[in-house]
Amino acid sequence: MTTATKASRFSTAAVTLVLTVMFFTGGLSALAQETPPLRTEGSVAPDTGLATAIIDSWEERMRGDASSGEMEMYIQKWNRTLTMHFEELYPDRSLVRVLSPASDAGTGSLKIGPDLWSYNPRIDQVQKIPPSLMLDGWMGSDFTNDDISRTSSIRKDYDVQVPVASSVAGVATWRVTLTPRPESPVVWEKIVVEAARDDFRPLVQEFYDEDMKLARRMVFTDYRKLDDGRNYPFVWRMENVQEKGRYTEIRVKSMEFLKTLPESRFSVRSLKQGR
Amino acid sequence: MLQFLKLCWRDLWRNRRRTILTGLVMTFSVTLLIFSTAIGDGAHEMMIRASTESFTGHGQIQHPSYRDDPVLENTIEQATIKSVRAGMSGVPGVKATAPRLITGGLATRKTPDQADPEAWKNMSSEGVVLLGVSPVDEATVSTLATSVVADDPKQRCADAYTAIDAEFGAPTASSTRACASLEAGFQGRECMLAARDACAGACTDPDAGCTSSDCEKRFADYCEPARFLAAVTPEPDEPWKGEAVIGTGLAMLLGVGVGDRLAVTSGTARGRSFGSIYRVTGLLKTGSLEINRQFVVTQHDKLSQGLEVPGAATQIVFAVDDLSEIDDIGARARTAVSGAGDLSVLTWKQITPDLDVFIKIDQGSMLVMLTMMVMVVAVLLANVVIMAGMERTREFGVRLAMGESPGRLTAGLITETMLLALLSGAIGAIVGESLVIYFSYVPIDFGMGEMESGGVVVNTALNTSFRLYGLVFSVLTVWLLALAGALVPAFRTRRLKPVEAIRFV
Numbered sequence: 110m111t112t113a114t115k116a117s118r119f120s121t122a123a124v125t126l127v128l129t130v131m132f133f134t135g136g137l138s139a140l141a142q143e144t145p146p147l148r149t150e151g152s153v154a155p156d157t158g159l160a161t162a163i164i165d166s167w168e169e170r171m172r173g174d175a176s177s178g179e180m181e182m183y184i185q186k187w188n189r190t191l192t193m194h195f196e197e198l199y200p201d202r203s204l205v206r207v208l209s210p211a212s213d214a215g216t217g218s219l220k221i222g223p224d225l226w227s228y229n230p231r232i233d234q235v236q237k238i239p240p241s242l243m244l245d246g247w248m249g250s251d252f253t254n255d256d257i258s259r260t261s262s263i264r265k266d267y268d269v270q271v272p273v274a275s276s277v278a279g280v281a282t283w284r285v286t287l288t289p290r291p292e293s294p295v296v297w298e299k300i301v302v303e304a305a306r307d308d309f310r311p312l313v314q315e316f317y318d319e320d321m322k323l324a325r326r327m328v329f330t331d332y333r334k335l336d337d338g339r340n341y342p343f344v345w346r347m348e349n350v351q352e353k354g355r356y357t358e359i360r361v362k363s364m365e366f367l368k369t370l371p372e373s374r375f376s377v378r379s380l381k382q383g384r
Numbered sequence: 385m386l387q388f389l390k391l392c393w394r395d396l397w398r399n400r401r402r403t404i405l406t407g408l409v410m411t412f413s414v415t416l417l418i419f420s421t422a423i424g425d426g427a428h429e430m431m432i433r434a435s436t437e438s439f440t441g442h443g444q445i446q447h448p449s450y451r452d453d454p455v456l457e458n459t460i461e462q463a464t465i466k467s468v469r470a471g472m473s474g475v476p477g478v479k480a481t482a483p484r485l486i487t488g489g490l491a492t493r494k495t496p497d498q499a500d501p502e503a504w505k506n507m508s509s510e511g512v513v514l515l516g517v518s519p520v521d522e523a524t525v526s527t528l529a530t531s532v533v534a535d536d537p538k539q540r541c542a543d544a545y546t547a548i549d550a551e552f553g554a555p556t557a558s559s560t561r562a563c564a565s566l567e568a569g570f571q572g573r574e575c576m577l578a579a580r581d582a583c584a585g586a587c588t589d590p591d592a593g594c595t596s597s598d599c600e601k602r603f604a605d606y607c608e609p610a611r612f613l614a615a616v617t618p619e620p621d622e623p624w625k626g627e628a629v630i631g632t633g634l635a636m637l638l639g640v641g642v643g644d645r646l647a648v649t650s651g652t653a654r655g656r657s658f659g660s661i662y663r664v665t666g667l668l669k670t671g672s673l674e675i676n677r678q679f680v681v682t683q684h685d686k687l688s689q690g691l692e693v694p695g696a697a698t699q700i701v702f703a704v705d706d707l708s709e710i711d712d713i714g715a716r717a718r719t720a721v722s723g724a725g726d727l728s729v730l731t732w733k734q735i736t737p738d739l740d741v742f743i744k745i746d747q748g749s750m751l752v753m754l755t756m757m758v759m760v761v762a763v764l765l766a767n768v769v770i771m772a773g774m775e776r777t778r779e780f781g782v783r784l785a786m787g788e789s790p791g792r793l794t795a796g797l798i799t800e801t802m803l804l805a806l807l808s809g810a811i812g813a814i815v816g817e818s819l820v821i822y823f824s825y826v827p828i829d830f831g832m833g834e835m836e837s838g839g840v841v842v843n844t845a846l847n848t849s850f851r852l853y854g855l856v857f858s859v860l861t862v863w864l865l866a867l868a869g870a871l872v873p874a875f876r877t878r879r880l881k882p883v884e885a886i887r888f889v
Contacts, residue, residue, distance in 0.1 A: 187655025216657060224505060227649070229659035231624060234647040235504065236492045241511045245488075249655040377504045381497075 160269035160285045163302070166309035170339060172199055173366035179208075181360045184250045186352075191248065192362075202375040203257075207248075218248065218257065219380040225258040228380045235377055244296065251325070251347045251357035255296060266293035267300060274306075277313050281306040297324075310340055323350050337366055392799045402772055407808040409768045410862055413761040414812025415819070417858035419848070420757060422820040423828075424750040426848040428743050432707055435739050436732045438671040441482075441525045441701035443714060443731045445472075445721060450698060451728070456487060456653040462695030464724050471720040472702055477713040479705050480524035483697035485516035485688050489650035491630075491680055493640050494661055496551045510637050512630075513678045514650055516687030519613040525703040528612075528681065532629060532666035535610035535642045537570035538563050543641045544570075544606035545582060552586040552599040575607035576600075606643030610666035617683045623690035626682055628662035632669045633677035640664055648680060652692040660690055708851075758861055765862065766869040769801055773873020780877050781885025794874040801870035802863075809859045817855065823848040 177196045183189070191213060197203040201223075207216040215230030225238040243255040267287035275284035282303040289295045299317035304310065310332060316325040329342035341364060349355040373379075396403050436442050445468055447458040460468070460483075469481045492509040523529040541563035562578055563570075570578075583599035613627055628646060630638075640646055642664055649659045662682055669676060688694050704713050714731040721727055733740040780793055827847045 184655060189655055212656060226504065229647075229649050229657060232494075232647055232649075232659035232661050234492065234494060234649075234659065234661075235507075236490055236509045236647065236649060237504065237507050238490070239509050239511060242490060246651075249651055249657065376501065 157269050157271055159283065160272050161264075163272065163283055163285055163304045163309045164264060164269060167302075167304070167311050170310065170341065174199055175367040175370040176365060177367060177370070178364040179362040181362060182248070182250060183358045183360070185354070185356045185358070186251070187249060189249075196370060196374065198370045198372065198375060202372070204375050204380065216248070217380045219375065219377065220258055221375055223258060225254055226377060226380060233381070235381060251349045251355065263287065263300070266290060266295045275303060277303045280312060282312060283309075308340065311342070326350055331360075335364065335366065339366070388796075389799065389803075392796055392803060395796065396800050396804060402775065403804060406768045406772050407804050407811075409764055410805055410808035410866060411812040411815065413765060413862045413865075414809050414858050415816040417754075417757065417761065417861060418813065418816030418854055419819055420754060421854035421857065422816075422848040422851065423823075424747070424754075425851050425854065426824065428746065429707055429849050430847050431743065432732060432739065434671050435736060437527050437703075438531070439526055439528065439675055440732060440735050442704045442707065442710060443702045443717065443729065444735060445700040445702070445717070445727050445729050446698070448726050448728045454486075454698075456651075456691055456693055456696075459485065459653075459693055459696040459698050460700065460727065464727075465695065465697050465700060467724045468700055468721050468727065471724060472700075472717060475713065475716045475720045477704050477706065477709055478717065479703045480521070481700050481702045482521035482525045483518060483684060483700050484522075485684055485691070485693070485696065486698040487514050487650055487687075487691060488512070489514040489648045489680065491634070491638060491646055491648045493638050494645035494647045508638055510634060511678075512634060512648065512680045514648060514687065515679055515681045516684035517613070517681055518684045520615050523612075525701045528668065528670065528675075530612075531668045531670045532610055532612050533632060533669045535666070537566055537609065540606050540609075540642055541566055541570040541575075541578070543643055544575075544578075544603050547606070547644065548582060548586065548599055548603050551602060552583065552594060569609060571607050571609055576604065579603035579607070605645070605663050608643075608665070610642045612666055613681065613683055614665075617685050620685060623686040624658075624660045626660065626662055626686045627665045628680050628682040629666040629668050630664055630681070631676040631679045632667045633673070634679065635664070635667050637677070642666060646680065650691065652690070654692050656692070658690045658692075660686075758865075761862065762865045762868075765865045766872075769866055769869030770872050773797060773870065773876070776873075777880070777885050777888040780880055781882050781888065784877075784880060785882040785886060790878045790880070793877045797874040797877065798867070798870050801866050805863050805866040809862055812862070813855060813859055816858065817850065820848045820850055820854075824850065 175196075175198045177194075179192065179194050182191045182193060184191070189210075191207050192209045193205050193207050195203065195205045201220065203218075203220045205218045207213045215228075217228040219226045219228070226235050227238060228235050238254050238258070243258065244253050246252065247254050247257050267289050270286040270288065272283035272285045275282050282305055285302045285304065287300040287302070289298065297316045298319045298321055301313075301315040301317070302311060303313040305312055311329050313329070314327040315323055316327075318324040326348045328346045328348065329344070330346070331343040332340050333343050335341050341361075343361040343364075344358060346356055346358040349357075445460070447460055450458040465483050469483075472478050472481045489512050490509055491512040492507065495507065517528065519529060545563070562581070566574075579600045582603060583596045586594075586596045586599040612629055618627065619625065628648075630640065630646065635641065638646070644664050646662045646664055647659065648662065649657055652658045660682075662680070668679065668681065684697070685695070688696050702717070704710060710731045710733070714729055718729045721729060783793060784790065824847055
């Protein structure tokens with residue numbers, strides 16, 4: 110029972126959405142409940158318990174009950190920067206609206222459960238993204254619609270492997286490999302995460318395609334302390350490895366975890382009306 | 385010499401029945417060979433036409449990187465298109481060219497506000513191929529423009545009432561009656577009057593921001609029968625609204641009919657989002673299921689503006705006069721456009737290599753069939769010609785006994801056969817080609833209707849097509865076989881002893 114409830118709590122939206130989606134959407138399995146308490150001396154043994162602890166720690170870092178804030182998205186391919194406002198109600202509702210540039214202002218994206226809609230103010234039309242376009246770029250970026258809308262958990266779809274000691278830019282890390290379970294409907298054949306050994310903060314995430322070739326790489330930097338004491342990454346950079354030099358960077362401008370947001374806020378009506 | 389030929393000719397007709405029988409076999413052989421080559425070539429040409437003319441065209445000119453990376457950056461610019469088309473118009477064998485712009489998009493029926501969240505959850509949107517064409521040019525290279533299906537005026541009428549009811553809250557009580565009593569079709573004055581009636585009660589609330597004339601205008605969208613895109617682009621300065629024809633399958637998936645509006649969003653060449661609203665002017669039903677399920681076809685000039693590549697094209701399609709010369713024409717086109725920049729010229733063989741391979745395999749198996757047919761004809765001819773010679777052994781004996789030289793006998797026999805083969809060949813050619821020409825207009829229908837093969841709908845009615853090589857091959861084969869057959873009795877006469885020959889029965 111607790112597993113199920115917890116499972117449905119993890120999901121994504123907006124900024125956190127991207128992260129969570131990719132990292133830890135989803136539930137704690139039986140394994141998770143056997144996990145030793147985080148950051149306890151001596152618990153850092155090289156077994157899957159450690160890997161589970163790392164993934165779960167991220168989840169706690171990135172999620173809350175609700176959140177809202179502003180972010181910039183720089184898309185290198187088009188050399189464009191979009192400013193967006195986002196609101197998120199966990200587990201699976203989010204609303205994103207473009208504030209600038211003027212030509213795109215009002216464009217929005219709404220997620221409720223597994224469904225994703227977009228709104229184009231110029232033609233005043235809401236469109237639901239069909240499954241066939243899930244791998245297309247979200248708002249022209251290197252993030253896909255699938256990244257944004259996926260609510261199933263990384264822990265539900267992937268098995269964790271024993272972490273390996275590694276390092277990223279001089280920071281000692283644990284390198285955790287996740288492999289999909291046989292029946293999981295996932296895009297990536299392998300996901301690798303590098304988390305700092307001291308506090309398990311995520312630094313790098315790598316996505317491997319069906320040929321086991323590195324396809325995308327996400328780098329988290331600019332960790333800052335939020336009001337509630339969280340150490341939160343303010344810059345996420347998604348690199349498209351297959352097209353050299355191409356990336357999309359999300360820079361969080363402001364970020365606040367809230368107690369709650371009204372559910373009614375996440376509706377097609379508010380997507381159209383704007384705020 | 386002439387004397388000799390005359391003699392041979394008279395010889396031939398001494399036994400009329402034998403000569404006519406032999407001649408008939410030769411005639412039949414020529415006809416058979418001509419017809420079987422023509423039917424094979426006809427089937428192949430039909431297949432190529434069915435596959436290319438519905439959309440891909442006989443050939444295309446593209447940006448060299450487009451095939452590997454089909455994005456808007458890899459398009460041909462407006463200035464280049466001009467010089468390419470000018471260059472192509474001078475290439476012998478090229479009939480016409482047409483520019484096209486292709487991109488992907490997301491299409492939805494244009495919907496007014498819906499209060500019910502379930503309606504949004506269940507709304508259907510489809511990934512589509514957004515194709516910009518220049519309507520006049522397109523008609524010269526493909527059958528897209530003639531693939532618009534005739535619409536049902538009663539359906540269009542009912543759709544008009546449904547649409548204004550949803551958008552303007554106009555009363556629709558009279559719609560069933562109004563649409564049922566339609567006679568001449570739903571257009572012109574009749575439709576305008578219906579619009580006035582239907583919109584009389586619309587937009588009575590002044591705060592709603594609409595007027596009954598808005599409603600009438602919207603209703604009038606349904607007042608035109610199905611057609612392809614207008615030759616002259618309406619409102620060229622407003623790329624975000626226009627007309628479109630869409631595939632029948634797509635129309636069904638989206639719940640869209642003639643007169644309805646379609647919302648399509650797409651990414652521009654600069655990464656912006658481009659949304660547009662199209663009035664659906666017609667539905668396309670082509671031989672390609674892909675087109676029927678995925679295509680939204682609209683005006684090229686507007687689409688290219690909206691996608692921030694004004695005037696640019698993804699491909700310049702060309703049509704040729706004679707498909708059998710496609711390789712040569714492709715080579716000539718390559719030379720003609722080489723001055724316009726780095727472009728790749730592709731013939732249908734490169735665009736649809738599967739079809740090319742399939743046809744090559746089929747040609748191989750037809751060659752085997754033809755070889756077998758030639759063998760049958762050979763046996764038939766040899767039998768007839770040799771037997772005709774054998775039958776005359778007694779006659780030859782008498783002629784030898786009377787002092788005619790064996791050489792003259794041999795020459796006479798061969799000449800006679802050749803004369804006959806010439807005459808029969810001519811008749812056979814006339815009969816065979818008449819059949820070919822007849823069946824090229826009246827297809828041989830196997831009555832199986834249309835069959836889909838590799839994404840292309842193929843009609844099972846077979847057309848023949850005239851080929852000079854088929855004629856030459858057939859006549860020559862029969863001639864050579866007849867000659868070979870005649871050689872046997874001709875040389876036998878050289879060893880003939882008059883006394884024995886005279887006794888031969």
